[in-house]
Amino acid sequence: MTEVRERTSKGVTAIYRHPLLVRATHWVNALCLLVLLLSGLQILNAHPAFYWGEVSHFDRPFAAIEATTAANGDLKGQLTVAGARLDTTGVLGASKSGGDQLQARAFPSWATLPGYLDLGAGRRWHFAFAWVLVINGLIYLGFALGTGRTRAMLKPTREELRGLGRSVLDHLRLRFAHGEEARDYNILQKLAYLAVIFGLLPLMLLTGLVMSPAMYARLPVLADLFGGRQSARTIHFLVASGLVSFFVVHVAMVIAAGPVNEMRSILTGWFVIRREKP
Numbered sequence: 001m002t003e004v005r006e007r008t009s010k011g012v013t014a015i016y017r018h019p020l021l022v023r024a025t026h027w028v029n030a031l032c033l034l035v036l037l038l039s040g041l042q043i044l045n046a047h048p049a050f051y052w053g054e055v056s057h058f059d060r061p062f063a064a065i066e067a068t069t070a071a072n073g074d075l076k077g078q079l080t081v082a083g084a085r086l087d088t089t090g091v092l093g094a095s096k097s098g099g100d101q102l103q104a105r106a107f108p109s110w111a112t113l114p115g116y117l118d119l120g121a122g123r124r125w126h127f128a129f130a131w132v133l134v135i136n137g138l139i140y141l142g143f144a145l146g147t148g149r150t151r152a153m154l155k156p157t158r159e160e161l162r163g164l165g166r167s168v169l170d171h172l173r174l175r176f177a178h179g180e181e182a183r184d185y186n187i188l189q190k191l192a193y194l195a196v197i198f199g200l201l202p203l204m205l206l207t208g209l210v211m212s213p214a215m216y217a218r219l220p221v222l223a224d225l226f227g228g229r230q231s232a233r234t235i236h237f238l239v240a241s242g243l244v245s246f247f248v249v250h251v252a253m254v255i256a257a258g259p260v261n262e263m264r265s266i267l268t269g270w271f272v273i274r275r276e277k278p
Contacts, residue, residue, distance in 0.1 A: 015183065017271040022149070025140040026266060032133035033243060035125060038113035040240060041106075042122030048093075048106035050237060054228035062234065067094045067104035075102040130208060137201060153185055154194055160187040176257045182273055196246055200239050207236035 005016040018026070049064035051057055063081045065088070070076050077093025079086045089095075094102045097109035109115040113125055144150045160167075167187050170176070177186060185193070209215045210223045210232035226232040254262040265271040 011274065013273045014270045015273065016269050017265055018269045019143075020269065021143050022140065023266055023269060025136050025143075028136045029133065029140075032129045032136065033247070035113060035129040036133065037240065037244065038111065039122045039125035039129070040237075042112040042114065042117075043119060043126060044237070045106045045112060045117060045122075046119045050234040051230040052227065052234060053230055054223070056230055065092045065106040075104060077102075130205075133201075134205060141197070154190050154197075156187055156190050160190070163187065164191075171253075174256050178274070182271075192246065192250075196243070200242055200246070204236060204239045204243070207232040207239065211236065 007014050048066075049056075049058070049061040051060075052062050061080070063079075066078045066080065068076045068078050075089075075094045076087065077089040077091065077095065079088045079092055089102070091108070093106060094104055095108040097103050097105055097115070105117070112122070114121050144154075164187050171188060176182070206222060207226060209219070210226060210229055216223060216229060223229045223232055226235055261272050
């Protein structure tokens, strides 16, 4: 198990929660996921539609982002999901990307890498940082398993699982642990991190491999696991959306729980606990 260091002074206890390697892999992961998101949207711009199964039925997408022309000639953006249509003009389908006029483009220029339409460049950015993410993730996982960090910090106890409902209500009310209760991750943090590390990230990797022509040719069984290549593509996008949602909630909780202490923890490793007054 990783040795826990702490120091106490004037009613304040500082715990060395995050070793250097954990902090480094955290920020590399953050950079990789940002580049993968922006480059992934660039790739998706080439064909912003989703299907289920092995092949694309272009006339029957499960979901699609489209640009349409209204009766008055104006360009309109539209999101279609399972037959339901939503006007997304200005954001999706039709947006102002570097000019005053609306352009037919699934995602605006500020949300893609590169900003201009370039499928080849988007793929190069995406595949390069996908490998960086995989290598970085394996380094973190090897360290976490080898030092017992996964068991010590992320494994929920039965008592914590029984208090899951109460923890959910506390978070909804923005009530966070203080004092000694804040020493360890709470049950929601543990479950979220476990879901990302052992669920979403591996699923994103596997579905991404299915979309690689070389890997698909060598291991077609991967596509079968997800019900077809197009199904894997759809799942890949949904998993990416789940990671974005996790990131948004993660940042929101950092701000709500105390951004100074939380940022100090991930930058220096030291997490501060203040004793509650009797």
